[in-house]
Amino acid sequence: MLQLKDLPDEKVLRKFAERYEDVDSRSVTHFLNILRISTELTEALDRFLATHGLLQGRWWVLILLMREENLTSTPSELAEKAGVTRATMSGLINGLLRDGLVARQDDNKDRRSYTIQLTIAGQNKLDEVMPDYYPRVKKMMSVIPMQQREDLLKQLLLLKEQSQVFD
Amino acid sequence: MLQLKDLPDEKVLRKFAERYEDVDSRSVTHFLNILRISTELTEALDRFLATHGLLQGRWWVLILLMREENLTSTPSELAEKAGVTRATMSGLINGLLRDGLVARQDDNKDRRSYTIQLTIAGQNKLDEVMPDYYPRVKKMMSVIPMQQREDLLKQLLLLKEQSQVFD
DNA sequence: TGACAATAGTTAGTCAGCTAACTAAAATGC
DNA sequence: GCATTTTAGTTAGCTGACTAACTATTGTCA
Numbered sequence: 001m002l003q004l005k006d007l008p009d010e011k012v013l014r015k016f017a018e019r020y021e022d023v024d025s026r027s028v029t030h031f032l033n034i035l036r037i038s039t040e041l042t043e044a045l046d047r048f049l050a051t052h053g054l055l056q057g058r059w060w061v062l063i064l065l066m067r068e069e070n071l072t073s074t075p076s077e078l079a080e081k082a083g084v085t086r087a088t089m090s091g092l093i094n095g096l097l098r099d100g101l102v103a104r105q106d107d108n109k110d111r112r113s114y115t116i117q118l119t120i121a122g123q124n125k126l127d128e129v130m131p132d133y134y135p136r137v138k139k140m141m142s143v144i145p146m147q148q149r150e151d152l153l154k155q156l157l158l159l160k161e162q163s164q165v166f167d
Numbered sequence: 168m169l170q171l172k173d174l175p176d177e178k179v180l181r182k183f184a185e186r187y188e189d190v191d192s193r194s195v196t197h198f199l200n201i202l203r204i205s206t207e208l209t210e211a212l213d214r215f216l217a218t219h220g221l222l223q224g225r226w227w228v229l230i231l232l233m234r235e236e237n238l239t240s241t242p243s244e245l246a247e248k249a250g251v252t253r254a255t256m257s258g259l260i261n262g263l264l265r266d267g268l269v270a271r272q273d274d275n276k277d278r279r280s281y282t283i284q285l286t287i288a289g290q291n292k293l294d295e296v297m298p299d300y301y302p303r304v305k306k307m308m309s310v311i312p313m314q315q316r317e318d319l320l321k322q323l324l325l326l327k328e329q330s331q332v333f334d
Numbered sequence: 335t336g337a338c339a340a341t342a343g344t345t346a347g348t349c350a351g352c353t354a355a356c357t358a359a360a361a362t363g364c
Numbered sequence: 365g366c367a368t369t370t371t372a373g374t375t376a377g378c379t380g381a382c383t384a385a386c387t388a389t390t391g392t393c394a
Contacts, residue, residue: 027308141193148322279371
């Protein structure tokens with residue numbers, strides 16, 4: 001994510017515009033500010049999860065498991081839904097196993113595979129975090145009226161589609 | 168950052184709302200979408216930098232150095248401006264030293280310290296990347312009219328201020 | 335049916351973030 | 365002027381992201 005604290009001011013942008021052509025100061029400023037603010041929102045969420053002894057990656061795995069009918073899934077499925085590689089999911093699962101928040105059952109049919117299930121402890125952890133999480137999200141989002149929220153999302157979606165300019 | 172690919176749909180949110188009170192589906196959906204889209208913008212930037220053999224952390228260090236009058240700074244200053252710890256900056260600088268993009272000079276006055284200077288190779292790297300970067304940013308941002316951009320930033324700033332609800 | 339391809343998961347190595355503990359040097363203050 | 369505190373940077377160990385190479389197993393099909 002964009003860690004940069006010291007965003008370029010007008011003076012810096014002018015200096016760079018001297019050396020490089022086609023520097024649109026406002027575009028650069030807007031783009032960097034969007035990334036910077038997003039980082040800060042993520043960091044706020046991370047800090048919140050940390051107070052409950054969780055990190056984002058592991059929290060998502062627990063939530064993905066809770067979505068399942070029998071609280072069970074496989075490493076591959078979890079990796080795909082979480083948007084990480086299977087290698088990364090291996091590490092996340094190991095951490096959760098160590099903490100006892102998930103349990104492992106070998107698959108009888110496919111001996112390469114196994115399933116991961118949310119344990120009571122894992123469910124308890126979510127029951128501790130989620131009732132604290134939802135009201136905070138609601139409160140935060142409430143500062144923006146609904147119509148503006150829709151507009152905000154619409155513009156961000158436009159940017160996302162346009163982000164192929166970087167490819 | 169928010170890696171989660173599989174955002175909750177209405178069905179999932181209803182399921183969670185059964186167990187937890189005060190789940191505002193729209194707030195959660197909006198919040199997660201903002202984080203998700205931001206991640207995708209960052210990933211687009213990362214992919215772009217990767218085509219030039221760079222990663223975000225190192226790129227910012229080079230830019231911070233180029234901003235300086237004599238292309239020189241200290242690890243501590245760089246860490247602060249980049250928004251990372253000095254430990255992290257140690258690692259970034261070592262990578263850049265290995266690649267020859269920055270050079271190190273010991274400080275005569277303070278023997279604990281040293282300065283880091285952008286090398287010709289480092290400047291060349293920026294001269295390769297930046298003229299490719301700026302037009303892309305300009306093109307991407309141009310899909311949103313200026314007034315909407317200002318609104319977008321205003322709303323995001325509101326959210327950022329309100330993100331203290333997570334503390 | 336037996337070779338080959340595809341799939342599931344792990345391991346090793348890289349990068350980049352963090353904290354905590356450390357060394358060395360400089361600055362402060364009695 | 366010496367002890368203490370502060371500062372600069374590094375190191376070690378944790379987390380979590382990646383790729384590439386690996387093992388083991390299952391599936392395919394000639």
